[in-house]
Amino acid sequence: MSTEQPWRSPMRDQMEDLLLDTRERINGLLAAVIAVAEDLSLEAVLDRLVRSACALVGAGYGALGVIGEDRRLSHFITVGIDEAGIRSIGDLPTGHGVLGLLIREPKPLRLHDLGQHPIASGFPPNHPPMRTFLGVPVRVRDEVFGNLYLTEKQGGVDFTQEDEDLAVALAAAAGVAIQNARLFEDSSRRQKWLEAGMELSSRLIMEPHAGDAESLDIVAGTALKAADASVAFIGVPAGDGVIRCRSCLGVQGIKAGQELVVSSAVTGVFATGESFVAPEPRQVFEHAIVETLGPVLVCQLGHGNSGNGVLVLARAHGAAAFTQADAESSSIFGSRIGLALDLARVSALREQDLLLTDRERIARDLHDLVIQRLFAAGLSIQSLRRFTTDPVAHDRIAAVTKELDDTIRKLRDTIYSLRTADVEREPLTGRILRVVRESSRSYGLIPKVSLDGPVDSVREDLAAQLLPVLSEALSNALRHSGAEEIQVSLTVSGDDVQLCIKDNGHGFSGPATESGLANMRYRAGLLGGRCDIDTIPGEGTSVKWVARLS
Known part of the structure; x- marks a missing residue:
């Protein structure tokens, strides 16, 4: 019985080897595409793209250069060189030489020897030797996102057309993954x-x-x-x-x-x-x-x-x-x-206003009710002296009267402290509102207040000049203008603080009272500012006080 094998055509063997190799390449491409698309982190997608491309075409080194708005490489991801090697090389490429060519002309490029290209710019010190080269652009929709650089084909041979086709296909699939990662990010x-x-x-x-x-x-x-x-x-x-x-x-x-x-x-x-x-x-x-x-x-x-x-x-x-x-x-x-x-500022001002109002009420009640009653009790106790001649009783009456006097004095100190507590630490907005409230209390007219800008950031020496000016201008408007409406506005903007007090009173046709105006102008001058008064008879008066912040 014959043991000879059936005759096979050498061409058939070659075809089967080619089909097997093609199948492996396609499977490798599919695996690379899946690997690239597995993560939604942009950094992870880019890193997997470079690693998958190196494995797919058998490259020893790979990199992805991301193109920035200035058409230079803004980001560079490398595979094949460890961290110590990257540090020894120094600054990463920005897009000179062949790398810049791919930025200007985004199309696939294969080279037998990278260093022999006419526009090659050479390698920096400590850079590993690289000869064979394959570069393909990575597009996201119609935009060139960056370029994929692959070097040192295994075996020392050149990259083939098939390698280029696989890299182009992988770059196209990676564009979709990069777009998805961008959207997720x-x-x-x-x-x-x-x-x-x-x-x-x-x-x-x-x-x-x-x-x-x-x-x-x-x-x-x-x-x-x-x-x-x-x-x-x-x-x-x-x-x-x-x-x-x-x-x-x-x-x-x-x-x-x-x-x-x-x-x-x-x-x-x-x-x-x-x-x-x-x-x-x-x-x-x-x-x-x-x-x-x-x-x-x-x-x-x-x-x-x-x-x-x-x-x-x-x-x-x-x-x-x-x-x-x-x-x-x-x-x-x-x-x-x-x-x-x-x-938050409005809420803080409201709380501060409630606190100050409550303090004033407590102080008023202490003064009008408690102190008056203690004073009356002291007088009553002193009147008991005429009903006795006992020296001990007289001494006791004097001691009780002195204790009542001390209590009244302490209450008055408490009232004063309630009305002036934390004035130094009180924000400027609160002090402005307090001046407006106290100035207008006896006139039945409440001015409208507008505060604009970082008022509470105004330094203390400026605030010390501003508050007396506000009080003086308000007092003049309330006493002499006959106004039905008064507006107070303070604006902190740029390098200026502007205080404006405007009323709709009868105005005046003669010169302004020089003493009050001179005082306000003097305070503005200390701070490199000015003070102006505009008045129209029958329509009202406006006082504008400006000081420099710096």
């Missing part, structure tokens, strides 16, 4: 901003705080976490191209009250209310801290006239840039928090 960021804004606004309104400084520190800290930033500070306008820092977290060399020179883009936020992002800190402000900072996000807290200022967030040098989702979400966050800060 944007959604997560928006959710994080939204939750932070809701929690913080409730906290600002419902929980008591020591004042604006503490509230702003809480805002800065919350925003720092929501934005994954390393630096956060809140600033208000302090002149052309300058903002004054009111709260600062995470940066050395800047403290509350310090002024920083900023770009017109920052000051423009006060006018437009629109958030903006900058990939480089030098696009935002001029200061030594820019050396340690990376991408920056600026948003407004509330509306332009609220006086809450702008929130500036910065990530560390080399960190991921802020996205459009961050800019849009921070605008919503800023509007919500600005409103919460305004409501």
